[in-house]
Amino acid sequence: MTDSKIGQTLKELRNHSGKTQDDISKDLNITRQTYSYYETGTRIPSLEMACRLAAYYHITLDQLVLTGLHPSKKDPFASLPDGYRQLVQKYHRLPAEKQRTLLSFLNFLSRNTK
Numbered sequence: 001m002t003d004s005k006i007g008q009t010l011k012e013l014r015n016h017s018g019k020t021q022d023d024i025s026k027d028l029n030i031t032r033q034t035y036s037y038y039e040t041g042t043r044i045p046s047l048e049m050a051c052r053l054a055a056y057y058h059i060t061l062d063q064l065v066l067t068g069l070h071p072s073k074k075d076p077f078a079s080l081p082d083g084y085r086q087l088v089q090k091y092h093r094l095p096a097e098k099q100r101t102l103l104s105f106l107n108f109l110s111r112n113t114k
Contacts, residue, residue, distance in 0.1 A: 004041035018093040
């Protein structure tokens with residue numbers, strides 16, 4: 001996958017999440033300009049940053065660097081059953097703080113389920 005293909009994947013994921021470059025750069029504690037460079041292919045993310053980006057978008061490093069998301073599909077969550085897909089899409093649109101809150105709540109619910 002070329003640097004621009006990595007950038008295309010990042011842009012597609014960001015657009016799908018409904019977030020801006022500014023939102024993501026704040027979540028990752030990098031400048032917006034640095035994130036923009038990754039999307040445009042001007043810079044290649046370091047191995048550590050590539051791992052952070054993959055974890056942020058809940059994809060594998062292979063998907064980010066080698067294979068892309070789903071070569072035949074635009075929606076990275078298209079293979080999920082409808083209810084799961086909706087949940088994941090909504091989760092990805094939340095800011096990082098609300099994602100952590102939601103995960104804490106889900107952990108609470110799973111501990112208290114009989």
